[in-house]
Amino acid sequence: MSDLLRTPLFDLHRELGAKLVAFAGYEMPVQYREGIVAEHRWCREHAALFDVSHMGQIAIRGKDAAIALERLVPAEIAGVAEGRARYTVMTAENGGILDDLILSNAGDHLFLVVNAACKRGDLVHLRAHLEPGCEVVELADRALIALQGPEAERALSRLAPGCTRLRFMQTAEMPLRGVRCRVSRLGYTGEDGFEISVPSAEATGLARALLDNPEVRPAGLGARDSLRLEAGLCLYGHDIDRSTTPVEAGLAWTIGKRRRERGGFPGAPIILRQLVEGPPRKLVGIRPEGRAPAREGTEIVQGGVVVGRITSGGFGPTVGGPLAMGYVPTALANPGTPLGLRIRGRDEPARVTALPFVPHRYHR
Numbered sequence: 019m020s021d022l023l024r025t026p027l028f029d030l031h032r033e034l035g036a037k038l039v040a041f042a043g044y045e046m047p048v049q050y051r052e053g054i055v056a057e058h059r060w061c062r063e064h065a066a067l068f069d070v071s072h073m074g075q076i077a078i079r080g081k082d083a084a085i086a087l088e089r090l091v092p093a094e095i096a097g098v099a100e101g102r103a104r105y106t107v108m109t110a111e112n113g114g115i116l117d118d119l120i121l122s123n124a125g126d127h128l129f130l131v132v133n134a135a136c137k138r139g140d141l142v143h144l145r146a147h148l149e150p151g152c153e154v155v156e157l158a159d160r161a162l163i164a165l166q167g168p169e170a171e172r173a174l175s176r177l178a179p180g181c182t183r184l185r186f187m188q189t190a191e192m193p194l195r196g197v198r199c200r201v202s203r204l205g206y207t208g209e210d211g212f213e214i215s216v217p218s219a220e221a222t223g224l225a226r227a228l229l230d231n232p233e234v235r236p237a238g239l240g241a242r243d244s245l246r247l248e249a250g251l252c253l254y255g256h257d258i259d260r261s262t263t264p265v266e267a268g269l270a271w272t273i274g275k276r277r278r279e280r281g282g283f284p285g286a287p288i289i290l291r292q293l294v295e296g297p298p299r300k301l302v303g304i305r306p307e308g309r310a311p312a313r314e315g316t317e318i319v320q321g322g323v324v325v326g327r328i329t330s331g332g333f334g335p336t337v338g339g340p341l342a343m344g345y346v347p348t349a350l351a352n353p354g355t356p357l358g359l360r361i362r363g364r365d366e367p368a369r370v371t372a373l374p375f376v377p378h379r380y381h382r
Contacts, residue, residue, distance in 0.1 A: 025071035026161045026221040034236050042134035044072040047238040054240035058335045061207055061245055065167035066237035067228055074137025075160050075215060076130040080152030083128050090147055092264065092283045094274030098123045103187045103202055106272050107264055113288035114260035116143065122189045122202060133254045161221035166211035169233035174212055177227060181212060186380040194224055203381060208249025208374060210381045247341065248334045250303060250373030256314060257301060257329040257343055265292040267301045300351040303371040304342045310361050311340040317360040318344050325350060336376050
């Protein structure tokens with residue numbers, strides 16, 4: 019894996035006994051010594067530390083940066099107050115999703131966190147549509163650490179007492195170990211937690227300081243995926259992509275009221291029509307009735323006819339069984355609807371289930 023990139027925490031991962039895999043062009047930890055299920059459960063009960071430094075961090079600077087960015091996303095950006103964060107998507111002319119991201123109003127600039135596999139394309143897209151009126155800068159000298167779980171605040175507050183003042187989707191700069199970091203109360207597990215943007219040179223020291231807390235253990239990509247799946251959170255390139263609209267993906271809530279009335283973003287005619295008429299298909303939660311997991315690509319059937327495919331699937335340690343998400347025709351999207359999953363040549367029974375599988379526990 020010598021051609022893969024490495025995050026600033028790479029040596030720490032090896033020291034902690036991580037199993038490393040290729041992911042989005044990086045050599046990343048999929049699990050540590052105790053395994054995915056143990057890491058998943060520790061996050062639900064205590065606090066887990068994830069290295070998410072492979073994600074893209076971008077600053078957009080300019081007097082009218084928020085208004086300019088609204089040309090590329092369906093969210094209301096101009097109304098995001100300083101110190102607030104918002105989830106949104108960048109859309110294409112066909113209504114599909116180019117990427118999903120978290121945007122924060124950092125006062126003198128907009129701070130974006132985008133998906134690792136999309137960040138090169140995102141930078142090209144943003145620069146092509148926002149410059150020269152705005153400056154688009156990749157923050158390549160920063161790492162990103164996620165601390166997730168019900169005891170995340172307790173652990174982080176020992177280093178940054180100010181973190182207790184943050185609520186879900188709030189962000190602020192604060193010192194950690196004498197270094198200015200951006201701390202945001204959000205995450206990708208359905209649990210309370212924080213994401214910390216820290217200068218790369220200080221990342222290992224900060225990670226070690228957090229891991230010194232008895233509540234905190236490291237967790238890898240495997241637990242991150244099972245946690246977000248139980249929380250019903252989409253993964254770009256799987257549950258959402260250029261072929262899926264925000265309405266189909268259950269992300270209509272990201273479209274602001276003013277944007278619904280005025281449009282002005284790529285794909286608006288298609289997306290706004292789906293808001294009124296309904297989409298042809300919907301992303302739904304699915305619970306297999308047996309024990310066999312339905313992996314990505316598994317055919318969804320009804321009456322022997324293929325009606326969709328699983329986009330994410332696996333075992334949910336918290337729910338104690340297999341679970342999945344996938345797209346089905348809107349007529350089949352109501353919770354309780356019986357379906358079949360074609361697993362190893364057999365149609366196994368399953369039912370549509372309301373999302374999330376595990377309730378969110380954000381600190382609002």
